Structure formats: C-alpha cells, structure tokens
Amino acid sequence: MARTYRYARPSIAVDIVVLTIRHEVLQVLLIRRGIEPFKGKWALPGGFVRVEGGRSGLGESLDAAARRELREETNLDVDEVWLEQLHAFGAPARDPRGRVISVAYLAVVSPERFGQVAAATDADDTRWVPADDPPALAFDHPEILAFALGHLRRRLDQDPRMAFHLVPRELTIGDLRRVYEIIERTTYDKANFRRRFLRLVDEGKIERVAGQQATGGRPAAVYRLVE
Amino acid sequence: MARTYRYARPSIAVDIVVLTIRHEVLQVLLIRRGIEPFKGKWALPGGFVRVEGGRSGLGESLDAAARRELREETNLDVDEVWLEQLHAFGAPARDPRGRVISVAYLAVVSPERFGQVAAATDADDTRWVPADDPPALAFDHPEILAFALGHLRRRLDQDPRMAFHLVPRELTIGDLRRVYEIIERTTYDKANFRRRFLRLVDEGKIERVAGQQATGGRPAAVYRLVE
DNA sequence: CCAAAAGTGTTCTCACTACACCCATGT
DNA sequence: ACATGGGTGTAGTGAGAACACTTTTGG
Numbered sequence: 001m002a003r004t005y006r007y008a009r010p011s012i013a014v015d016i017v018v019l020t021i022r023h024e025v026l027q028v029l030l031i032r033r034g035i036e037p038f039k040g041k042w043a044l045p046g047g048f049v050r051v052e053g054g055r056s057g058l059g060e061s062l063d064a065a066a067r068r069e070l071r072e073e074t075n076l077d078v079d080e081v082w083l084e085q086l087h088a089f090g091a092p093a094r095d096p097r098g099r100v101i102s103v104a105y106l107a108v109v110s111p112e113r114f115g116q117v118a119a120a121t122d123a124d125d126t127r128w129v130p131a132d133d134p135p136a137l138a139f140d141h142p143e144i145l146a147f148a149l150g151h152l153r154r155r156l157d158q159d160p161r162m163a164f165h166l167v168p169r170e171l172t173i174g175d176l177r178r179v180y181e182i183i184e185r186t187t188y189d190k191a192n193f194r195r196r197f198l199r200l201v202d203e204g205k206i207e208r209v210a211g212q213q214a215t216g217g218r219p220a221a222v223y224r225l226v227e
Numbered sequence: 228m229a230r231t232y233r234y235a236r237p238s239i240a241v242d243i244v245v246l247t248i249r250h251e252v253l254q255v256l257l258i259r260r261g262i263e264p265f266k267g268k269w270a271l272p273g274g275f276v277r278v279e280g281g282r283s284g285l286g287e288s289l290d291a292a293a294r295r296e297l298r299e300e301t302n303l304d305v306d307e308v309w310l311e312q313l314h315a316f317g318a319p320a321r322d323p324r325g326r327v328i329s330v331a332y333l334a335v336v337s338p339e340r341f342g343q344v345a346a347a348t349d350a351d352d353t354r355w356v357p358a359d360d361p362p363a364l365a366f367d368h369p370e371i372l373a374f375a376l377g378h379l380r381r382r383l384d385q386d387p388r389m390a391f392h393l394v395p396r397e398l399t400i401g402d403l404r405r406v407y408e409i410i411e412r413t414t415y416d417k418a419n420f421r422r423r424f425l426r427l428v429d430e431g432k433i434e435r436v437a438g439q440q441a442t443g444g445r446p447a448a449v450y451r452l453v454e
Numbered sequence: 455c456c457a458a459a460a461g462t463g464t465t466c467t468c469a470c471t472a473c474a475c476c477c478a479t480g481t
Numbered sequence: 482a483c484a485t486g487g488g489t490g491t492a493g494t495g496a497g498a499a500c501a502c503t504t505t506t507g508g
Contacts, residue, residue: 008279008286009236012317012328048234049317051326058326059235062317088315088330090239090276090289099278099285101239101328103315174459192497194461199496217459218505401486419471421488426469444486445478 010090010099014066015046015141017086017148018074018107019131021166026182028131028145031073037096038138042127044145045073046102066105074126082108082165087147094140104144106151108165156183160200164225172213172220173197197223237317237326241293242273242368244313244375245301245334246358248393253409255358255372258300264323265365269354271372272300273329293332301353309335309392314374321367331371333378339395383410387427391452399440399447400424424450 018029030042047069051059060068062085071078086104094100129135131149134142156163163183167175177193200206207226212219245256257269274296278286287295289312298305310332317328356362358376361369383390390410394402404420427433434453439446 007238007275007277009238010276010278010286011234011236012239049237049328050235051237051319052235054319056319058319059237061319062315062328085314087312088289090330092278092281092283092285092288101276101289103317172460189498189500190460191462192499196497212506214506215459216507217457218461220460399487416470416472417487418473418489419469423470441479442486443480444484445488447487 008099010101011095011097012049012051013046013100013102014049014062014069014105015044015089015102015144016066016070016083016105016107017044017145018070018076018081018109019148019152019166020109020111020128021179021182022111022128024178024182026131026149027128028134029074030127030129030134030137032125032127033138034125041138042129042135043138044141045069047073049103062103066103066107070107076107076109077113080109080113082106082162086144086151089140089144091140102139102144104147106148108152108162110166110168112168153183156180160205161225170209170213170222170224172215172222174215174220235326237328238322238324239276239278240273240327240329241276241289241296241332242271242316242329242366242371243293243297243310243332243334244271244372245297245303245308245336246375246379246393247336247338247355248406248409249338249355251405251409253358253376254355255361256301257354257356257361257364259352259354260365261352268365269356269362270365271368272296274300276330289330293330293334297334303334303336307336309333309389311389313371313378316367316371318367329366329371331374333375335379335389335392337393337395380410383407387432388452397436397440397449397451399442399449401442401447 020027020029029045031045033039033041033043047065049060049062049065054060063083066083066085067078070076070081070083084106086106088101088103090101092099094102131145134145137145152162163176163179164171166179166183173194174190176197177188177190180193181187197206201208201223205226206223209222209224211222213222247254247256256272258272260266260268260270274292276287276289276292281287290310293310293312294305294308297303297308297310311334313331313333315328315330319326321327321329358372361372364372379389390403390406391398393406393410400421401417403424404415404417407420408414424433428435428450432453433450436449436451438449440449
C-alpha cells in the first residue's frame with residue numbers, strides 16, 4: 001500500500017457527451033457551471049470519480065461514476081442510455097485547478113426517453129444545443145466533444161445498436177433513416193436504405209411488430225430491436 | 228485549486244501492450260515484476276504517470292508517460308513506435324495496493340526496429356511471448372491484453388498504417404500479407420490481396436521503390452509507405 | 455385529385471472470391 | 482528440372498448506387 005503513495009496523484013474525473021436528436025438536429029447536453037473555474041460557462045456534465053467509500057472502501061468504477069454523474073446532473077433514466085467509454089484526456093494543464101485527468105464517455109439517448117431532461121431544457125443551467133455548433137465550452141471540452149462526434153460518425157455504420165438508442169423503441173424504417181441522415185449529414189436513397197435495414201431483419205436483429213404508424217404519407221410498418 | 232483537494236485521489240498509471248511479429252507469431256512484450264505485488268509474475272510494461280515536476284510543474288501527458296515508460300523499460304526507439312491509447316481501466320480493486328486507474332496503450336513495433344529489445348530477450352526479466360498464449364499475468368493485465376488484441380484485429384482492415392509498423396520500412400506485398408494472415412489467423416488469396424494492396428498504391432499511400440528483394444522464388448517488388 | 459411518404463423492381467458498377475495459369479529465381 | 486513464391490487473367494457473386502415506378506394514406 002505504501003508504495004503507491006510515493007507518487008503524487010492527480011484527481012480523476014469523468015465527462016459525458018450526451019447526444020440526442022431533437023427537432024431534426026443532433027444535439028448535446030450542456031450544463032452551465034455554477035462555480036469557478038469557468039463559472040457561468042457551458043460545460044459537459046461530469047464530475048470527480050469517487051475513490052473511497054462504497055462497499056469495497058475503494059470507491060466506484062469509471063463506468064459507475066459516469067452513470068452516477070449522468071443521473072445526478074441530468075435526471076435521465078440511466079438504465080435506458082447507451083454509455084460507452086471514449087478516451088482519457090490528460091493534458092497537464094487542461095484544468096486550472098491542478099492536475100485532473102478526465103475519462104470521457106459517450107451517452108446516447110432517444111427523444112422518447114429524455115422526458116425529465118426535456119423538462120429542464122428551459123432551465124437556466126441545463127440545455128440541449130446543436131452538437132456541431134456549440135457555444136464556447138469550458139476546459140478542453142471542445143476537444144472532447146469533437147472526439148465524441150468523430151467516434152459516433154465512425155461507429156454508426158459498424159454497430160447499428162448505437163443508432164437504435166436515438167429512436168423510439170418502436171420505430172419505422174424512415175425513423176432510422178432520418179437518424180442516419182442527420183448524423184452523417186448526407187441523404188440516403190430510401191429504397192437502398194430499406195434493403196440494408198431488411199437484412200438486419202433477416203439476421204434476426206430486428207423484428208416486425210403488429211400495426212402501422214401514420215407518417216404523412218402511406219403508413220409505415222413498425223419494427224423493434226430484438227433484445 | 229483548493230476545490231480539487233476535497234476529493235480523494237487515485238494513483239494513475241499507464242500500461243502498454245507492445246506487439247510485434249517474431250518467428251511468424253504475434254508476440255507481446257512482458258516484464259517480470261521485481262517487486263511486490265505480484266513479485267516474480269509477468270506483467271505488461273508500465274508505470275505511474277508523473278503529475279508533478281516538468282516544465283509546467285504539473286507533470287507529463289498520458290501519451291508522454293506511455294512513451295517514457297516504454298523507453299525506460301524496453302530500450303525501444305520510441306520514435307519509431309506506433310502508439311495509441313486504448314482504454315482506461317478503473318475497477319476499484321484492480322490493484323491490491325489501493326485505487327489505481329490505468330490507461331492502457333497499444334504499441335506496435337516492427338522486427339527490424341526492436342534491436343535493443345531483442346538483445347534483452349534472453350534476459351530474465353524481459354521477454355517476448357505469444358500474444359494469444361501468454362503466461363499468467365499480474366493485475367487485470369489479461370483483460371488489457373485481450374482488449375488490445377481485439378482492438379488490433381478490428382482496426383487492421385480499417386487503418387492499414389498500423390500494419391505497416393509491423394513490417395520493415397521497405398517491404399514486399401508478401402511481407403504485408405503474412406502480417407495480415409498472422410494477425411487475422413486466416414489465409415488470403417495472394418492475387419486478391421495483391422490487388423487490394425495495389426489500390427493503396429493508386430491512392431498514393433504507398434510507393435514503389437527501386438530494386439527487388441530475393442524471396443525463395445521469383446524476386447519481389449519493393450514498396451514503401453508514403454509519409 | 456394531389457401531395458407525401460412507404461414500398462417495389464431493375465440496372466449498373468465495383469469489390470471481393472476462387473481458381474487456373476504464367477514468370478523468375480535458387481538449388 | 483523442379484520447388485518456391487511473385488505476378489496475371491478471368492468468371493462468378495453479392496452489396497451498394499441510381500432511379501423509375503407503384504401503393505396507401507391524409508387533406
């Protein structure tokens with residue numbers, strides 16, 4: 001035990017890039033800082049990892065810290081969120097308070113599930129803003145946000161599960177296509193996108209559910225992600 | 228400054244999964260621990276991040292710590308190494324000395340460039356071992372190694388730069404094919420692999436250099452990665 | 455009827471596969 | 482001569498792009 005103490009120690013934090021799609025725009029959740037440093041500026045939700053207390057006396061895991069901060073700061077139903085570690089940011093001067101290393105997380109939530117946060121949208125201290133055009137951010141949070149967006153865009157094709165957390169649990173093919181188009185900032189041919197989607201049905205990853213959904217045109221078939 | 232100190236702090240370490248191909252096998256570099264805990268056991272090279280001293284008084288970045296540890300523990304020419312952050316491991320009890328969070332790195336070196344390490348291969352305390360069949364490892368290093376191998380195999384196709392760090396600077400198509408076959412644990416049709424490779428030449432990522440290389444059969448054309 | 459969005463069909467291209475074959479070198 | 486690996490040619494398959502078309506709803 002003693003050996004560890006020969007080394008100076010940093011503080012360790014988690015910062016969470018919470019993304020959703022609102023009003024056809026990819027948005028990120030920000031919190032206005034109430035204390036120094038960067039008081040009054042916008043920042044990603046996050047906080048320090050607890051490294052003592054709890055069952056083991058050694059605190060919580062990084063994932064647990066991310067989930068806890070998310071719950072405390074955003075009122076999200078954390079169990080419904082896609083949460084994934086991104087990268088550790090450790091530039092020596094990234095925090096004016098001293099040496100703080102931050103482990104960044106990506107959280108992806110669907111519009112239907114952020115009810116509690118939506119309520120806070122009007123609040124002065126919590127706000128959804130366009131992810132590609134955020135206000136000035138505290139610390140190195142611009143870098144973290146850019147990393148998260150790059151990650152999301154790279155991963156979207158490879159792992160469709162992430163995209164499914166941005167749509168309602170029961171979705172139409174058009175719903176999913178709009179998510180892809182907004183994130184990738186392109187358009188997809190609806191016939192070709194449909195065929196790609198239907199392959200996932202063949203593979204058993206998605207199943208059709210009964211009923212239809214009104215759309216403004218012909219009603220659409222409804223699908224659901226298979227657990 | 229004071230605010231930071233309200234929170235207990237963990238120690239923060241870097242651990243590096245150094246991979247190369249020797250004798251047609253993917254191998255990882257291990258170090259035998261000379262001190263407790265896990266004294267006498269094999270472990271990944273690594274150590275604590277310096278968070279004081281240096282120019283800023285705040286210590287070194289995570290990347291710098293990884294490079295420094297790599298240099299100190301392996302004698303590698305660190306400038307020639309592909310180094311990439313993988314993941315932060317922060318389970319509360321992963322280190323018996325107390326709360327230690329480790330940021331894992333992947334380092335990829337080519338056989339032609341590990342001269343100094345090769346010398347140490349016979350040493351009692353530094354050894355290359357098959358990456359898919361390592362001895363018992365200290366801490367959560369089995370998990371870190373598995374993560375690194377998964378990462379390497381997933382990334383290999385998407386970013387050919389990584390593979391190029393496993394071959395000599397001047398290489399034949401066959402050299403690269405053998406690297407892919409060893410890592411992916413399959414075989415590739417040589418004609419088809421060749422065409423895939425030649426597309427990289429068309430794209431300007433690789434260029435042909437003068438001369439040929441003896442191979443045991445017909446001599447092979449020599450290529451080089453364009454900086 | 456018309457707009458809007460779902461859903462179908464057809465064609466082209468391109469990459470990856472498999473496999474047969476030719477070429478240049480060492481022994 | 483023959484084994485060995487580099488290098489070439491070709492036909493098949495499957496995914497994606499492009500685009501014209503039909504279907505079903507709401508207004």
